[in-house]
Amino acid sequence: MRVAVVWNGDRTGVINRFGQSRPEEDGHETVEGVVAALQDGGHETLLCEGDKRLLSALERFMPPDPEARPSGIVFNMAYGIQGECRLTHLPAMLEMAGVPYTGSSPLGHGLALDKVIAKRLIRDAGVPTPNFRVMRRGTESTGDLRFPVVVKPRHGFASFGLQLINEPAQLRQAVEVIVMQYAQDALVEEYIEGREITVALLGNGELEVLPFVEHDFGDRETRLLTREAVAAPPKICPARIASKLTTLLRDISAATFRACQCRDYARVDLRIDRSGQPFVLEINSMPWLGMQSLYSLAATTAGHSYSSLINRILDAAHTRYFGIGIP
Secondary structure, X not given: OEEEEEEOXXXXXXXXXXXXXXXXXXXXXXHHHHHHHHHHOOOEEEEEEOOOOXXXXXXXXOOOOOOOOOOEEEEEOOOOOEOOOHHHHHHHHHHHHOXXXXXXXXXXXXXXXXXXXXXXXXXXOOOOOOOEEEEOOOOOOOOOOOOOEEEEEOOOOOOOOOEEEOOHHHHHHXXXXXXXXXXXXXXXXXXXXXXXXXXXXXXXXXXXXXXXXXXXXXXXXXXXXOOOOOOXXXXXXXXXXXHHHHHHHXXXXXXXXXXXXXXXXXXXXXXXXXXXXXXXXXXXXXXXXXXXXXXXXXXXXOOOOHHHHHHHHHHHHHHHHHOOOOO
């Protein structure tokens, strides 16, 4: 079938450069890998930009069917160009144009990207998450928060702006950095000392929970994934976790996926404290799919090739829309 792979490699296709720009960089190598995997699956592909020119390109590539059924699907790899809730922009365009696509809807991305809303939703679903406060000045009451705390942008991802704060006296400056640099509120949450686990999920109704990946911090002084780290910690996959805890992690990860209305695939990041209690930190509704990514590591450990993983995501979306897998 026709599959358009949409990303944001060129950020000039806008009317104005206005609003908060996205700090993350897209990897052309990753996008090329996805295109190759889809071609391995027998699909006709088109690589195009997720900007103001997109809908014209899609209409040429997958013209409307006489019976009004879509003649193709989009593999969404667009993280957005500028503005708020950037992950929602491409899905919203495609929803309006009647084009099916992989991954979460604008609602799902919006819920997951807003860490405060996501934490409230999963807490209401009975999923444990660290205690938190939302701050704009850093002088607000911390209530019953216990230090150290982690401070990060409310809508950020990829560890941008992440700070570990040990003393209340340091909090105001940390919050001001988030507000000034990222033009948004700061999420301040209790730091959970312990193991950090990521759980990759694939599918929709009956979720496939891929093998857990653990970040091995070893004897590092700062056991946190920050942008400033000299090197990323080694990964352990599958993580060595007792069977009872494994079941709990699977259940709360699936509950997080559903509470945030994610679709097709996502990644849940957790911490397990010294007593063995897990806490969900956040959910990534569109995790990086590079061959060296955490998601791909979990998938290959489960026995998927990279090509089969990408085509499984596509098939999950097709089944969700049309009730059957891709012929």
